[in-house]
Amino acid sequence: MNNDLATEITAIVTDKNEEDAFVQKNGVTYKVLSEDDVSIGDTLKGFVYIDKQDQAVFSTVIPEINKETFGWGTVVKVNRTLGVFVDVDWQDKDVVVSIDDLPAEGRLWPKEGDRLYLSIKVDNKDRIWGNLADEEKFFEDYVEGTKQMQNQDVTGTVFHLKKSGTYVITEEKHILFVHPSEQDKEPRLGQEVSGRVIGLREDGVLYTSMQPRAHEVIDDDAMMLLEMLKRSEDHHIPFHNKTDPELIKKQFNISKGQFKRAVGRLMKQGLVTQDETGTKLIETPLED
Structure with a gap:
């Protein structure tokens, strides 16, 4: 050896x-x-x-990533029977992160272009492998978040996957935690993801949501109604589910079905209420 x-x-x-x-x-x-x-x-x-x-x-060029030090490498190839090949900035050499060190579910494996934080290990047959950093490594020198970061947009790289949620680290070394309920689907290891801060854990980890904000899931019809409600003097319009379809078409240039779906989306977001007098804005939506 x-x-x-x-x-x-x-x-x-x-x-x-x-x-x-x-x-x-x-x-x-x-x-x-x-x-x-x-x-x-x-x-x-x-x-x-x-x-x-x-x-x-x-x-004679000493690389950042070696047996003693960790660094970020970029995935350049995926081999389902072996693992993923990572560019660690060595001349004429990529290293493999073994299948044994990757998630059991293939859909959670890194893809080409994703980034992994790793060092190097050498086995007793002189084979060189990528050695993924464990969770504790990221917590050695992370930067604690603050309450002032509430609702800020954040972007980072997924470094740890757990049943309880996903851990992400940003360029500023803030650590994010995304609960399964705050993601449409589980991100893969090494993937760059974006979200917004929704809370602060006692240890300074930032609770983060990858779900879109309310205004980001409202379609054009709903947005039109929302703007009309915001601009009306009493934040109320005299249109509801029993209003004549022709009146709705004349006023909004949409069908009654489109009107009902748009109001339904706004109600689901907690932005409006409706009764026999019409539709009313609950509160002025936050521009978040």
Whole structure:
């Protein structure tokens, strides 16, 4: 087993030809990947790994992601029998996050373009794998949210999936928690998602909803009625479910069926009430 793989080492250039230079360390020869000219006898610091051609290489560019440190990588390929391939910014090398470390349900696997926070692990056959950060890693240096963030729009990357809900981290290192009731469908690992803050947990985690705001689920007909109610002097219009269809058509240029559906949507959102005198705005909707 090569314990140097995926680590930074210091080695001496022992050989060179017209195209490549080589270093040796602990009995292993590595091809040097360097933008600078090197000579036999030079002592170099570099990062060693096995590239896509199964060649041992020594890069003088030290990557962020290695055995000791975590970083964000981008999914570039999905293999259902193996796992997902992640670009970790190594020359001529992607690493695989094993199927064993991914969600049991395939629909929750990352897709191409999604991001994963990972380090590196090497097995006893010298195979290099991506090592996903666990939940505790994200909580090591996260930034607690505040009450002032209530109703703010937030965007982040899904890093942990649980039956109780989904954990997301933002670029600002705020951690979001999305309960299943606040999502249309469960996001996949590594997916970028957006929502709005609806509460604050005692530990500073931001309760977040991925459901649209009330005004975002109101269609054009309902929005027209809502605007008319807001602009009327007493926030009331003398139209209801028993109003003559011709009067509704003349006033709103929509059918009675469209009118009833629009009012129903507004009532479902808690924005209006209706009786035999007409339809009334409950309160001026918040512009959130």
